[in-house]
Amino acid sequence: xxxxxxxxxxxxxxxxxxxxxxxxxxxxxxxxxxxxxxxxxxxxxxxxxxxxxxxxxxxxxxxxxxxxxxxxxxxxxxxxxxxxxxxxxxxxxxxxxxxxxxxxxxxxxxxxxxxxxxxxxxxxxxxxxxxxxxxxxxxxxxxxxxxxxxxxxxxxxxxxxxxxxxxxxxxxxxxxxxxxxxxxxxxxxxxxxxxxxxxxxxxxxxxxxxxxxxxxxxxxxxxxxxxxxxxxxxxxxxxxxxxxxxxxxxxxxxxxxxxxxxxxxxxxxxxxxxxxxxxxxxxxxxxxxxxxxxxxxxxxx
Ligand SMILES: Cc1cc2nc3c(=O)[nH]c(=O)nc-3n(C[C@H](O)[C@H](O)[C@H](O)COP(=O)(O)OP(=O)(O)OC[C@H]3O[C@@H](n4cnc5c(N)ncnc54)[C@H](O)[C@@H]3O)c2cc1C
Numbered sequence: 001x002x003x004x005x006x007x008x009x010x011x012x013x014x015x016x017x018x019x020x021x022x023x024x025x026x027x028x029x030x031x032x033x034x035x036x037x038x039x040x041x042x043x044x045x046x047x048x049x050x051x052x053x054x055x056x057x058x059x060x061x062x063x064x065x066x067x068x069x070x071x072x073x074x075x076x077x078x079x080x081x082x083x084x085x086x087x088x089x090x091x092x093x094x095x096x097x098x099x100x101x102x103x104x105x106x107x108x109x110x111x112x113x114x115x116x117x118x119x120x121x122x123x124x125x126x127x128x129x130x131x132x133x134x135x136x137x138x139x140x141x142x143x144x145x146x147x148x149x150x151x152x153x154x155x156x157x158x159x160x161x162x163x164x165x166x167x168x169x170x171x172x173x174x175x176x177x178x179x180x181x182x183x184x185x186x187x188x189x190x191x192x193x194x195x196x197x198x199x200x201x202x203x204x205x206x207x208x209x210x211x212x213x214x215x216x217x218x219x220x221x222x223x224x225x226x227x228x229x230x231x232x233x234x235x236x237x238x239x240x241x242x243x244x245x246x247x248x249x250x251x252x253x254x255x256x257x258x259x260x261x262x263x264x265x266x267x268x269x270x271x272x273x274x275x276x277x278x279x280x281x282x283x284x285x286x287x288x289x290x291x292x293x294x295x296x297x298x299x300x301x
Pocket of ligand 1: 008010011013032034037040041042043044047077078079108109110111237240268269277279280
């Protein structure tokens, strides 16, 4: 039986795997992808040691570091159930495989929140996307809408400013809420129209997106765009975790040692209730969780 299974290979899971490898634990990483949100982040200017690096570049660095330790990993796999069973942790994958380990670190992070308006599902990947870093280059010279005025929305607008013809930044709150430095850059651009107090009511098109309907201060408006970037925040990937305490937003509750309320189940990074969701924080939390697992296993022995 494995000492440890790590779920996720974002900054938290990858860092946990480096620490687990250095402690010579018998472990495996199971993950849907490598890099997590970092892979679709734009410009990163706050990860210590790099004054500037893009998300995809940092992901390559993370992966190289992990691979150096010959970490056993199953990629393109999704855990659909995790629970404590007897003295071990039991997991099931979407392919129906089951596995067991003495401990688990849940580092499954967050994914994009959906708009839940008519047309969203129909036009997903047909002009409507949740990833500016992945898809912005497809919209060169096009008119686009970015939905969301927080850090994700501003990050998307900043990336699109280098590519798109015009950007409508649709924001439901009275003013933008992202980092002031990003707000300044976006607000100063002639390419961006900021629409505060504005709510998306539907997405429309034929084969591909041709526009978005919005409600601004009770008035309906129609914007002709060929691309829509939904950037309205994230939800924790914690639905598959059973019997573990979560907060009202679904984040897994952890103590300063990354222990959950269930013995042997640890969690780290954005999926937890730690304040602030950042790469440097997720990486630090991943290392703490792996060291916590090491101590726990020593105690068991
Ligand atoms: C657009 C954008 C820009 C950002 N810019 C910055 C920035 O400039 N600086 C900064 O510090 N932070 C930034 N962040 C935040 C930062 O990316 C996150 O805080 C960080 O990636 C969290 O790391 P994590 O490992 O906890 O989770 P994630 O990065 O979300 O990784 C989760 C991992 O778990 C896997 N996974 C999820 N569910 C399952 C499952 N059921 N089974 C198996 N695997 C699963 C995923 O595939 C992924 O590999 C940005 C985020 C976004 C979205």
